[in-house]
Amino acid sequence: MMNDRRRVERLFEELEAESGTSVECLADRVSALTGMDVEIDVLADEEWMAVAPFVLAEGDRVRIPVRGSDPRWFRLHVVTHELAHVLCGHARCETLPMAFDQLMAPARSCALAGVGGGASGAAQSDVFVVEYEAEAEELSLRLSAFVRAPSLAHA
Secondary structure, three states: OOOOHHHHHHHHHHHOOOOOOOHHHHHHHHHHHHOOEEEEEEEOHHHHOOOOOOEOEEOOEEEEEEEOOOOHHHHHHHHHHHHHHHHHOOOEOOOOOOOHHHHHOHHHHHHHOOOOOOOHHHHHHHHHHHHHHHHHHHHHHHHHHHHHHHHHHOO
16 A cells, blocks of 8 residues: 555655745745656736646656645645645646646545546556555645644744
8 A cells, every 4th residue: 555654654754854844945845856847836816817727747857736716725735735735646646737726626625636536447556546545645744743833833
C-alpha cells in the first residue's frame, strides 16, 4: 500500500521542516530535494477558470495554482497538499484545480477522490488515486502544522 506511515515519516524527516517555517521555505526545500522547479501561482478568478485539471508536474516543473479569492487557510492547505504530492513523487493530483467552493459540493469532491461509480476497468486506478491522495493528505497535514504553529501559539 502506498499510504505507508513510515514513508510519510521518512519524507517529512528528509524535508527538515522547522516549526514556524514559511510556505516559500517549504517550496524551496521540496525543490531542492526533488530537483523540481516549484512555482506557486496565486490567480485571479478569471485566470483560475483556465487552469488545466489534474496536471501538477510537467517535466521538471511544478505549478501549484491557488485561487486568490479563497480563504488564506484554504490556500495554505492547497499548497501543502500539492507540495506533499511532489515529495511523494506524484505527477498529478485528482483534485486540481482545488477551490474552496468544492467543499460545498460533496458529490464533486467524492468523484474527484475516485469514490463512487465508474467503469469496471477504472476500479484498480481508483484504488491508486485514493492511496495517492491519502498519502499526500497525511504529509500535507504535518507540513501545515509546521507552517501554522507560530500563529496558533499567539491566538
